[in-house]
Amino acid sequence: MNPARRLVRADPEPGFEIDVDGEAVPVVPGQSLGAVLHAAGIRSWRTTRSGGRPRGLFCGIGVCFDCLVTVNGVPSLRACQIEARPGDRVTTGRPHPDGRPAADHASTEREAAGPAGPGRDRGAGGGRGDS
Numbered sequence: 001m002n003p004a005r006r007l008v009r010a011d012p013e014p015g016f017e018i019d020v021d022g023e024a025v026p027v028v029p030g031q032s033l034g035a036v037l038h039a040a041g042i043r044s045w046r047t048t049r050s051g052g053r054p055r056g057l058f059c060g061i062g063v064c065f066d067c068l069v070t071v072n073g074v075p076s077l078r079a080c081q082i083e084a085r086p087g088d089r090v091t092t093g094r095p096h097p098d099g100r101p102a103a104d105h106a107s108t109e110r111e112a113a114g115p116a117g118p119g120r121d122r123g124a125g126g127g128r129g130d131s
């Protein structure tokens with residue numbers, strides 16, 4: 001058993017995988033999508049419109065909006081605020097390894113959505129406007 005889990009006597013449910021840009025990524029039940037991406041070694045997953053600077057987890061508490069992803073077709077969701085669920089399909093703004101442009105343009109969608117942004121029905125704290 002992982003020493004950290006033994007230390008806190010954690011006994012999580014069996015893990016699962018989600019789809020991130022077409023790749024299977026492992027999930028420990030209860031992880032946020034941001035934690036899943038970070039654990040998979042993905043440190044940035046979109047860029048700013050101005051300057052193309054990399055963005056990923058920054059505040060980790062839902063304040064900065066740097067961690068936007070598209071989940072199951074719903075754009076501009078904060079990865080740090082959404083729990084990963086079996087069957088989730090996450091699209092980021094990362095360019096494809098073969099050089100194709102990114103499938104998602106989270107920063108553009110975020111700005112188009114306005115300050116309240118789109119909602120997502122995932123329970124308490126799961127989406128914008130419900131926490």
Ligand code: FES
Nearest residue numbers: 058060062065080
């Ligand atoms: S990391 Fe700041 S809102 Fe998600």
